[in-house]
Amino acid sequence: MLSFIMALVAGAVRLSTPFLFVSLGETITEKSGRINLGLEGILVFGALSGFGASYLSGSALIGVVAAGIGGALLGAIHGWLCGRPGTSSIAVGIAMMVFGLGISFYLGKPLIQPKAPQLPDIDLGWWATSPAVRAALRINLLFVLGLLMAPFLRWAFRSTRYGLIVRMAGENAQAARAAGYSVECVRLLATMAGGALGGIGGSFLSLYYPGAWTEGLSSGQGLMAVALVIFARWDPMRCLWASLIFGAAGSLGVALQSIGISQGFHLFNAAPAMLTLIIMTASSSTSGNSGRPRELTVFS
Amino acid sequence: MDFAIETVSLGMRFGDFIALEDVSIRFRPGTVHALLGENGAGKSTLVKCLIGYQKPSSGQFIVLNKEADFASPRQAHEAGLGMVYQHFTLAEQMTVAENFLLVRDPIPLVVDWPKEKQRLSEFMNAMPFKLDIDTPVSQLSAGEKQKLEILKELFFERRILILDEPTSVLTPQEADEVLGLLRKMATETGLLVILITHKFREVSGWCDMVSVLRKGRHVGTVAVAESDNQRLAAMMVGDNEDAGQSAKATPNSGHTSDKTAGLSITDLILDTDRGRRLDKLNLTLSGGEILGIAGISGNGQRELVEILSGIHAHYQGAIRISGAVFNGSRKQLRVLGLNIIPELPLQNSCVGRMSLSHNLAFRDYDLPPLSSKAGFLMLGRIEAAALDKIAEYGIRSPGPAAPIEKLSGGNIQRAVLARELRTDTKVLVLYNPCFGLDFGASAFVHAKIREARARGAAVLLISEDLDEVIGLSDRLCVISSGRIALEGDPKTLTTAEIGLHMAGHQVS
Numbered sequence: 040m041l042s043f044i045m046a047l048v049a050g051a052v053r054l055s056t057p058f059l060f061v062s063l064g065e066t067i068t069e070k071s072g073r074i075n076l077g078l079e080g081i082l083v084f085g086a087l088s089g090f091g092a093s094y095l096s097g098s099a100l101i102g103v104v105a106a107g108i109g110g111a112l113l114g115a116i117h118g119w120l121c122g123r124p125g126t127s128s129i130a131v132g133i134a135m136m137v138f139g140l141g142i143s144f145y146l147g148k149p150l151i152q153p154k155a156p157q158l159p160d161i162d163l164g165w166w167a168t169s170p171a172v173r174a175a176l177r178i179n180l181l182f183v184l185g186l187l188m189a190p191f192l193r194w195a196f197r198s199t200r201y202g203l204i205v206r207m208a209g210e211n212a213q214a215a216r217a218a219g220y221s222v223e224c225v226r227l228l229a230t231m232a233g234g235a236l237g238g239i240g241g242s243f244l245s246l247y248y249p250g251a252w253t254e255g256l257s258s259g260q261g262l263m264a265v266a267l268v269i270f271a272r273w274d275p276m277r278c279l280w281a282s283l284i285f286g287a288a289g290s291l292g293v294a295l296q297s298i299g300i301s302q303g304f305h306l307f308n309a310a311p312a313m314l315t316l317i318i319m320t321a322s323s324s325t326s327g328n329s330g331r332p333r334e335l336t337v338f339s
Numbered sequence: 340m341d342f343a344i345e346t347v348s349l350g351m352r353f354g355d356f357i358a359l360e361d362v363s364i365r366f367r368p369g370t371v372h373a374l375l376g377e378n379g380a381g382k383s384t385l386v387k388c389l390i391g392y393q394k395p396s397s398g399q400f401i402v403l404n405k406e407a408d409f410a411s412p413r414q415a416h417e418a419g420l421g422m423v424y425q426h427f428t429l430a431e432q433m434t435v436a437e438n439f440l441l442v443r444d445p446i447p448l449v450v451d452w453p454k455e456k457q458r459l460s461e462f463m464n465a466m467p468f469k470l471d472i473d474t475p476v477s478q479l480s481a482g483e484k485q486k487l488e489i490l491k492e493l494f495f496e497r498r499i500l501i502l503d504e505p506t507s508v509l510t511p512q513e514a515d516e517v518l519g520l521l522r523k524m525a526t527e528t529g530l531l532v533i534l535i536t537h538k539f540r541e542v543s544g545w546c547d548m549v550s551v552l553r554k555g556r557h558v559g560t561v562a563v564a565e566s567d568n569q570r571l572a573a574m575m576v577g578d579n580e581d582a583g584q585s586a587k588a589t590p591n592s593g594h595t596s597d598k599t600a601g602l603s604i605t606d607l608i609l610d611t612d613r614g615r616r617l618d619k620l621n622l623t624l625s626g627g628e629i630l631g632i633a634g635i636s637g638n639g640q641r642e643l644v645e646i647l648s649g650i651h652a653h654y655q656g657a658i659r660i661s662g663a664v665f666n667g668s669r670k671q672l673r674v675l676g677l678n679i680i681p682e683l684p685l686q687n688s689c690v691g692r693m694s695l696s697h698n699l700a701f702r703d704y705d706l707p708p709l710s711s712k713a714g715f716l717m718l719g720r721i722e723a724a725a726l727d728k729i730a731e732y733g734i735r736s737p738g739p740a741a742p743i744e745k746l747s748g749g750n751i752q753r754a755v756l757a758r759e760l761r762t763d764t765k766v767l768v769l770y771n772p773c774f775g776l777d778f779g780a781s782a783f784v785h786a787k788i789r790e791a792r793a794r795g796a797a798v799l800l801i802s803e804d805l806d807e808v809i810g811l812s813d814r815l816c817v818i819s820s821g822r823i824a825l826e827g828d829p830k831t832l833t834t835a836e837i838g839l840h841m842a843g844h845q846v847s
Contacts, residue, residue, distance in 0.1 A: 197437075200446040207441050210430030217428055218442060219413060333431050 042171050046297040049175035050290020051283045052182055053248050057082065057257075058282035059185040060240030061264035063192060064110075064233035066273055070196065071229035072209035072222070072334030076132025077117050078237045080139015085110045085114045085238025087143040087150070088318045090245035090252040094155035102155065109237020111231045113139055118230030122223045136261070146269030150252045158247045171297075185279070188236075192275035209332035237261065259312070263321050266315045269280070272330035288314050341402070343499050343531040344389065349398035353383050359395070364550050364558045368498070371522050371532040374543045374564075377777040379573060382535045385552070386501055389533075390422045391415035397777070413444075421492035422501045427484050429476045430677040435487060436472040442491055444543075462494060467520045481635070482513030489517070492522075496756035501533045506541060508636060511805065511838035518545040538806070539568045540834075551575055567701050570705060575778065601625040601797045602766050605644045607656035609642050610822070616642040618821035622799075626765070629788065629798040631812030633831065634842050639821035640801045641682070644770045648679050661765055673702070676765030676796075680772055684755040692742030695736050696725030697741045699758050713734040728757040733783075749780035756787050767791050785811060805837065817841055 061078050075081075086155045093102030117135045121128045157212030161183060164176025196202040207215045208225040214220050240260075245252050267285060271277035292307035344366040351359035366372050374382045388395045389402075391409030400407055402418050409415040412422070429438055436459055440446060459472050468486050476484065485505055492500055501522075506514035521532050522545050534546060540551050543563060550560040551574040558574045602624045609617040617639045622746045624630045634640055643650055646658070650668025658665035660675045672678075681687035689698050698720070700721045703709055709721050725739040732753045736746050743751060752772065775782040788811060792798050793795065801818075802808050808815060809829045817825040817840040825832075825840040 062620070198450040198452060200448045200450075203433075203437065203441060203446055203450070206433060206437075207430050210432055211428060213426075214428035214430065214441070217412070330432065 040298070045169075045171045045175045045269060046294035047287050047290060049171075051287035052175070052178060053286065054289040055286030056182045056185055056243045056247075056284040057240040057260045058180070058264055058267060059189070059279060060243070061261055062242070062267045062271065062278040062282060063188055063275055064183070064236030064255045065264055065268045066192070066233075066264050066271070066275055066278055067236070068114075068207065068226075068230050068233035069268060069335055070209045070332055071226045071308045072212060072306060072332050073118070073226045073230060074128050074132065074265070074335060075114070075117055075123055075135075075230055075233055076129060076262075076265060077113065077139060078233075079257060079259065080143070081110045081113045081234050081237040082134040082139075082241040082244070082261035083111055083143045083257050085241025086245040086256050087147045087241075087252060088238065089242025090155050091150055093157075093246055094150065094153055097156055097215055098155045099158045099246050102246050102314045103158070103239055106238040106242030107235040108238070110241065111235040111282030114231040115227065115233020117234070118227035121230070122227060144254050147252055147254070151254075154251070155246065157250055158243070179243070179247050180249065180260075181239065185282075189275045189279040192259045196275070204265060206332070209334050212334050237264075241259070263311055263315045266318050270318045273332065275332065285311050285314060318322045342366060342632075344400060344402050344533075346389075346400040347398055349385070349388060349395045349400060351381075351388060351393070352396045357555050359388075359555045361385060362398070362552070364557055364560055365435050366499075366531050366533060366546070368531045369529045370526055370547040371518075371525050371534060373546040373549040374535045374552065375537065375542060375549055375575060377779075380552040380575075381555040382552055383503070384555075386422070386503065386533070386535060388499060389415070390420055416495070416497075417500035419496075420501065421483075421495060421499070423492060423498035423503065423505055424489045424830075425503045425505075425507060427488060427704060429484060429487065431477040434473050434475050434528055435470050435479075438476055438487065439472075439491060440495060442495075444627045448490050461521070463490075464491060466493065467523060468516075471583070479780075480513075482506040482510065482517065485509060486515070487519060488522070488746035497530070499531045499533070501535070503535045504537070505534070506536070508539070508635075511834050512840050514541065515544070521545070524545075527540050532665060539571060540806070542571065550566050587743060600662055602799060603657075603659045605657040605659075605832045607643070607646070607654060607658065609639075609646065609651060609654045611642070616821050617646075620656070620818075621824060622816060623800055624766075624797045626795045627792055628814065629792050629812050631808035631815045632799065632801040632823075633719060633808045633815060633837060633841060638668050638818050640803075640818060642821075643818075644679065644681050644768060644801065647677070647768050648681065676761070676763045678759040678761065678767050680752075680755055680759050680767075680769045681715055682771040682774060683749075685744060685751050688755055689751065691742050694740045695729070695734070695743045695746065695754060696722050696739035697752060699725045699739075702758055702761075728754075730759040747778060748775045752776060752780065752784060756784065760787055760791055762794070764791060764794070764796045766797045766799070768799045768801070771803055772800070773802075773804065773807060781807075805834070813824065 061082055065075060065078055085106035089102040089106030092105030093099045096102070115137060117131060120126055120131045158180055160177045160179060162177050164173035167173050167176065196206060204220055204225055205216070207218070208220065208222045212222045215225070244256050249256070263285065267278065267281045271281045288310035289308070291310050292304045293299070295307060298303060342365045346362055346364050348364045349359055362385060374385065376382045377833070387393050389400065391412045391414055402420065405418070407418060408603070412589055412797055425707060430441060436456055439459055440450060440455065456472060463469050464471065470483060470487055470490065476487070479487065485508065489500070505517065509517065520542060523531050525532050534541070546563050548560060549566065549571065551571060553560040553575060602618060604622050607617050607620040608615070619645065620639065623631065630665060632640065642651070646654055650673070660677055663675060665671070685691055700709055704716060704721060708717065709724065710716055722739050729733070729736065729739065734750050734753045734757065736750060745752060746754065772784050772788070776784065788798060788800065799810055800808065813830045815829040816823045817837055819840055825837065
C-alpha cells in the first residue's frame with residue numbers, strides 16, 4: 040500500500056507540472072477576459088523551442104527561457120488576432136492550436152533523434168533508505184517554480200497594480216476603459232504571459248519527462264488545462280491542487296502496476312481524459328460559473 | 340462663490356443635427372438640481388460636455404469659478420466633477436474595497452491592504468451610508484451597488500456630482516434613501532448634485548431646482564418649491580404636442596365587460612437552470628380590464644411573458660385563455676386572440692434585417708388574403724396591408740421595404756403594436772411597452788392599450804415603470820420572487836406599500 044501511495048505521489052508531482060504551468064497561464068489570460076484555446080499548440084511549441092535551445096546551447100535553463108519566449112510569441116499572435124474587430128477567440132484559438140502543432144512538427148523533424156541536456160532534479164529524499172521514497176522525493180526544479188508561482192499569482196491578483204488591472208479588464212471592460220486603461224493592451228499582455236507559462240510547461244515535457252522531442256509528446260494536457268481552470272474557479276491555488284489531482288489520475292495506471300495490478304492499465308492511463316469530461320460536464324451547469332470573469336462570455 | 344457650474348450659451352451640433360442650442364444654466368452649490376426632459380432633449384449631451392466626453396461646438400462653461408475646457412473625463416475629475424452612470428461600472432467578482440482601489444490613479448504598485456482597509460473604514464464611518472468593504476460586489480443588491488458608485492465618487496471629495504437616472508434600478512424605498520442622503524450631503528457640505536431624471540416624483544420630492552430641456556433648448560429653470568408637476572410636464576412636452584390629452588382619452592368607466600375573454604393562471608411554477616423563476620404564481624383577468632403587474636426586473640416577469648409566448652414547454656400549473664387550456668401553439672394564439680408585445684421588441688419579436696412589411700405580416704402571412712390557397716405568399720397584398728398599418732399607426736420609416744432595425748425605437752414599438760393589436764384581440768400581454776420611448780410615443784402606446792380595453796380585451800400590463808402601472812391599471816399586482824406578493828386597487832395602494840412588496844419584504 041505504501042508503495043502504491045508513493046507511486047501515486049511521485050506520479051502526481053511528475054505529471055502535474057505541465058498541467059500546473061498551462062493552467063496558471065490560462066488563468067492569467069482568462070482573468071483578463073479572454074480565452075486561449077490554443078494552449079495545446081503553445082505547449083508543444085514550447086516543448087520544441089525548449090528542446091532545440093537546450094540542444095544548441097547545451098544548457099537546459101536556456102531551453103526553459105527559450106520555451107517561455109516561444110510560448111509568449113504564439114500568445115502574442117493569438118492576442119493580436121483576437122484584438123482585431125469581429126474575430127472569435129474560439130476560432131482563433133483552435134486555428135492557433137493547429138498552427139502551433141503543425142509548425143512544431145515541421146521545425147522539429149531534425150530534433151527527433153538527438154539528445155539535449157535535461158533539467159536537473161532536486162533530491163529531497165537523500166535521507167530515506169527506501170528507493171521508492173527517494174524516487175518520489177526527487178523533485179524537478181520546474182515543479183518547485185510552479186509551486187511558488189501559484190501563491191505568488193494569487194497574491195499578485197489581489198495586491199498588485201497589474202493584478203488588479205488584469206481583473207478589472209476581465210470583469211468590466213467598460214469600467215476599465217473609463218478608468219483610462221487599454222483593455223486590448225491588457226489582454227494582449229495577459230495572453231502573452233499565459234503563453235509564456237504554457238511554453239515553460241511544454242519545456243518540462245521535452246527536457247524532463249518524458250525528456251525527448253517526439254511528435255506524440257503531449258497527450259492533450261494543453262486542452263485539459265482549460266477544463267482545469269474552470270474546475271479551479273480561476274484561482275491559482277486551486278489550479279495547483281487541481282493539477283496535482285490530474286497528475287495523480289494520470290499516474291493511476293503506473294501506481295497500480297507497482298503493486299502488481301496491471302489489469303486495465305491503459306484504461307487507467309486514460310483517467311485524466313475522463314476526469315476532463317466529468318469536470319466539463321459538471322461545470323457547464325450553473326455552479327461552475329462562480330468566480331468566472333464577467334467579460335468571459337463563452338462560458339455563460 | 341455664487342455658482343458651481345455656469346453654462347454660457349452652450350451649443351452642440353453633430354453635422355446638421357442640433358443637439359444643444361444656446362443653453363445657459365446656473366447651478367448653485369449645496370443644491371440638488373434636476374435636469375428634466377424627454378429622450379433626446381439634450382440632457383445627456385449637456386452632461387457629456389460638462390464631464391469632458393465631448394467638446395461643445397459653441398459657448399463655454401465655468402466650473403468652480405474657472406473657465407473649463409476639458410479634453411477628457413480625467414481632466415473633469417481633477418477639477419472636482421464626478422459622474423455616476425446609468426449602468427454600473429463595477430467589477431462584479433471583486434470586493435467593495437477592491438472596487439474603490441480600481442478608480443485610484445494610479446493604483447499602487449503593491450497594495451498595502453491593512454492600511455487601505457483602515458482608510459476605507461474611516462471614510463465609510465464618515466459617510467451617511469455604509470457598505471461592508473469585504474463583500475464581493477456580486478452579492479450586493481442593486482441599491483447597494485448604486486450606493487457604492489456614489490461612494491466611489493465621494494471618496495475623491497468631488498465638489499460636483501452628476502447622476503444619470505440613478506434610480507432606474509432601485510425600489511422606491513431605495514431611491515428615496517439614496518436621494519435623501521444626496522440631498523443631505525448637498526445641504527451639509529455644499530456639494531452640487533445634478534440629477535438627470537424623467538420622474539416627477541423625484542423632482543418634487545428631493546430636488547431644489549429643476550431645469551427643463553426640450554429639443555436641445557433650455558426651456559426654463561425654476562425652484563421646485565414654486566412649481567408643480569403639471570407646469571413641468573407642460574414645459575417638457577411643449578404646447579403643440581398631443582401627449583397630454585391621451586391620458587384622458589378613454590375613462591376607466593363605461594367599458595363593456597366581456598365575460599368570455601380572459602386569462603387565468605393557477606399555481607404556475609417554472610424551474611430553470613438558474614433556479615425557480617416562477618413560484619406558484621396565480622392571477623385571473625377578465626375582458627375589459629387592465630391588470631398591471633409591477634415589480635423589479637428579474638422577479639419572473641420575463642419568464643411569465645415567455646411562457647405565454649410559448650417559449651417554455653416545461654412548466655407546471657394551469658393556464659387558461661378564455662376557458663381553453665393554453666398550449667402555446669401558433670394556431671391557438673390566433674384562434675384565441677392572444678397577442679403579446681414583449682420587452683425590447685426588436686430583439687424579441689422582430690427579425691431585424693427583414694423588411695418592415697414582412698415583420699408586420701408575421702401573424703397572418705400564412706393565411707388568406709396574404710397567402711394564396713396553394714400556400715404562396717401574395718407579396719403585393721402583404722405590402723398593401725403594411726402600408727395601411729403604417730398609415731394607421733403613424734409609423735415613420737424609409738418605406739415598407741426597409742429593414743425594421745433601421746427604424747427608431749418608438750417606431751419599432753408602433754410597428755409591433757400595429758401587428759399585435761387586432762380587432763379580434765381577446766388577451767393582450769405587454770412587457771415594458773414604453774421602455775426607451777419618449778413622452779409622445781409613450782402616450783401613443785398608452786392610448787392604444789386603453790383602446791384595446793375599451794374593445795373588451797383583457798390586458799396584462801407587466802412593467803417596471805411604477806407610474807405607468809399605477810396610471811393605467813384597473814387592478815394592480817406586485818410580483819416578487821416569481822409570485823404575486825400584493826394585489827389591490829391602484830388608487831388606494833400607497834407607493835410605500837407597493838415598494839415594500841416589490842423589495843420582497845414579508846408583511847405580517
